[in-house]
Amino acid sequence: MTTPGPRRGPAPAAGAARWMGAQPTEHSMDFRGSSRRLLATMRPERALLFVGLGFAVVSVSLTVLGPKILGHATDLIFSGFIGKQLPAGETKEEAVARIREHGDGTVADMVASMDVVPGEGIDFGAVGTVLLWVLGIYLVAALLGVVQARIYTAVVQRTVYRLRTEVEEKLARLPLSYFDKQPRGEVLSRATNDIDNIQQTLQQTLSQIVASVLTIVGVLAMMFWISPLLAVVALVTVPVSVVVAAKVGKRAQPQFVSQWKTTGKLNAHIEEMYTGHSLVKVFGREKESAEIFREQNEKLYESSFRAQFISGVIQPAMMFIGNVNYVLVAVVGGLRVASGALSIGDVQAFVQYSRQFSQPLTQVASMANLVQSGVASAERVFELLDAEEQSPDAEGLGAERVGAEPMGAGKGGEPAQRVTGRVSGRVDFEKVSFRYDPDKPLIEDLSLSVRPGQTVAIVGPTGAGKTTLVNLLMRFYEVTGGRITLDGVDIAAMPRETLRANIGMVLQDTWLFGGTIAENIAYGAESASKEKIIEAAKATHVDRFVRTLPDGYDTVLDDEGSNVSVGEKQLITIARAFLAEPAILVLDEATSSVDTRTEVLIQHAMASLRSGRTSFVIAHRLSTIRDADLILVMESGRIVEQGDHETLVASGGAYARLYEAQFAEPVAEA
Known part of the structure; x- marks a missing residue:
């Protein structure tokens, strides 16, 4: 298949709109729907998600168990300290009664609730055993957490891999009209920056959110186990936290949407100014370009600042609420210890749990800016x-490659056609109509029959529909009326791949990819041998300049082909079409970028290339199409004249006027 260069079509974003970086219509934001759809993209990884969830449950359960065990160590230390202060040989009951007799009822209640042995100090062996258990539990929890994080990393990377693949496949299925209406930088921004941001968001939040939610559930269970009263006190601030996070998040989300839309606009402008850098210099538009950049950069700064500042308010607000919660728990817990309802170890554990409870809430809230972005x-x-x-x-x-036999149902219910032999190249336009804008007709009721092997030249003023005619033949756009047939087969009933495999295209705007010169020539015929590549290069006069390069055909071109001249790039694209040996050839001002001597050489090469092939030549320089079998003169989407060169010149019509305008002698200035 001969892959064409950059496709040409209408330019809805031309002129001032194009200069300013025209954008698609902005849709209303649907945070909930988009969130659910984003989560749904991970559905193929649900098995891994459940495995990771299992590791997370065990890890968090062990982590949550730690403070309760540490509380027991605190009780051992405090009981030993109190026991050392009491007389040896006295029972705990006697000590409590004696303390109560002295009027210290609160202390007596506290000692009664403790496991105290009067006269005995701290049991460091028991304390050491408890600490070793805690160390082991935390170590196992950490290892399981690492495994869970690795699993979720794999989930995220696979999800983003699929998303990138979907975007790449989608771009291949989009019509040319979509790219005509979108600045290239905007499309690239969605396919690169936005997907990278999704990856970063999922990577930084998925594992942490799972751990935070499990921690909240586990800690809440332990808090109610230790003291339902303190648990209720700790939960008083939760509704406040939720309301604060929701209110702030609702204000921040539109700013994040604006931030990424502005990023797309800025990228579109930068990409446009970079690719048209020389043109900007020639017309002295550096100041205007810099001003547009400044305006877009300022908008990006403002939207990013507002988004980050508003969402950044969540974390300090949550920390403040968490500190209020800590004070409430400490005061009520102290009163419960004094009354003997709780041990000091339980209160210590509960304080840790209250911190653990508020911490994941704060983490989830602080991730709001990442999630929203x-x-x-x-x-x-x-x-x-x-x-x-x-x-x-x-x-x-x-x-x-083509021939034709019916096969199933094609477009519009017509019989689909399987193409079986080599295309002869007969092309018929039957009452074809087309319009880019539904309200503005461009081509109306156009009929044309081209015999196999004919060379058809298409001339006319800019905007007459010359390139549009070729775009319809290539099915870059679909006709809105009538039909186009190839060897009698409606091209709408043929796979695009089949159709385009038989058409070679050389455009005025060259397209080369990063690779060697040989690879670029063989792009439309990947299995071609080195000999065939050189043969095509010689036929199109590429060989003469390639031989002067140090690496010859192995010379590596960059993406823009900046290490060869414009004319040499055009020669390479012509050699590419020559090697592919298409049945139909489309030349859109293919020699406009080469010098006069090279043009003469290419005309001879083109004569050989067109031999036996149906050729469509779009030309503005009429000298290049004098030997065409049929010349079509188009105006406003209609064929106003057709015939060979001599006939059209003799008729004195539109073609004759174009020809005379190009070749008339200069007139002396008055």
């Missing part, structure tokens, strides 16, 4: 994935 990016990626695709090919069709 990630969902904003996900919404932009989903908009791309939901964009209207080009009409599907008829089912069951292969990519063979």
Whole structure:
């Protein structure tokens, strides 16, 4: 298949709109729906998610168990300290009664609730055993946490891998009209920056959110086990936390949406100014370009600042609420210890649990900015994935070269066609109509028949529909009326791959990819041998300049082909079409970028290339198409004249006027 260079079509974003970086219509934000859809992208990894969840449950359970065991160590230490102060040989009951007789009822209640042996100090052996148990528990919990984090990392990376694949496949299914309406930098921003942001969001939040939620549940259970009263006191501040997080998050989300939309606009402008850098310099538009950049950069700064500041308020607010909670627990817990209802170890454990309880709440709240930013990016990626695709090919069709036999149902219920032999190249336009804008007709009721092997030149003023005609033949756009047939087969009933495999295209705007010159020539015929590549290069005069390069055909070109001249790039694309040996050839001002001497050489090469092939040549320089079998003169989407060069010149019509305008002698200035 001969892959064409950059496709040309209408330019809705041209002029001032293009200069300013035209944007698609912004859709209303749907945080909840986009969040659910983002989570749904991880559905294929649900088995790994459940395994990771299992490790997380065990890890968090052990972590939550730690403070309760440490509380027992505190009780051992405190009981030993109190026991050392009491007379030896006295029972605990006697000691409590004696203390109560002295009027210290509160102390007596506290001692009664403790496991005290009068006269005996701290049992360091028991304390050491408890600490070893705690150390072992925390070590196992940490190891399980590492395993869980590794599992969730795999889940995130696989999810993002699939998302990138979906975006890449979606881009291949989008019609040319989509890219005509979108600045290239905006599309690239969605496919790169936004997906990277989704990955970062999932990576930093998924594992932590799971651990935080499990911690909240586990800690809450332990708190109610130790003291329902203190648990209720600790929960008083939770509704306040939820309301604060919800209110602040609701205000921050639109700012994150604005941040990523502005990022797309800025990227579009930078990409446009970079690719058109020389043009900006030539016309002295550096100040205007810098001003547009400044405006977009300022908008990005403002939206990013507001998004980060508003969402950043959540964490200090949650910390303040957490400190209030800590004070309440400490006061009520102290009173419970004094009354003997709780041991001091239990209160210590409860204080730790209250911290553990508020900490994950604070963490979840502090991740709000990441989550909101990630969902904003996900919404932009989903908009791309939901964009209207080009009409599907008829089912069951292969990519063979043409001939025709019925096969199943094609587009519009017509019989689908399997193409079996080599294309002869007969092309018919039957009452074809087309419009980019539904309200503005461009081509109306156009009919044309091209015999196999004919060279058809298309001329006319800019905007007449010359390139549009070729775009319809390539099915970059679908006709809105009539039909186009290839060897009698409606191209709408043929797979695009089959159709385009038989068409070679050389455009005015060259396209080369990062790779060697040989690889670029063989792009449309990957199995071609080195000999065939050199043969095509010689036929199109590429060989003469390649031989002067140090690495010859192994010279590596960058993505922009900046290490070869514009004319040399054009020659390489012509050699690419030559090697592919297409049945139909499309040349859109293919020699406009080469010098006069090279143009003459290429014209001879083109004559050989066009031999036996149906060729469509779009030209502005009429000298290049004088030998065409048929010349079409188009104006406003209609063919106003057709015939060979001599006939059209003799008729004195539109073609004759174009020809005379190009070749008339200069007129002396008055």
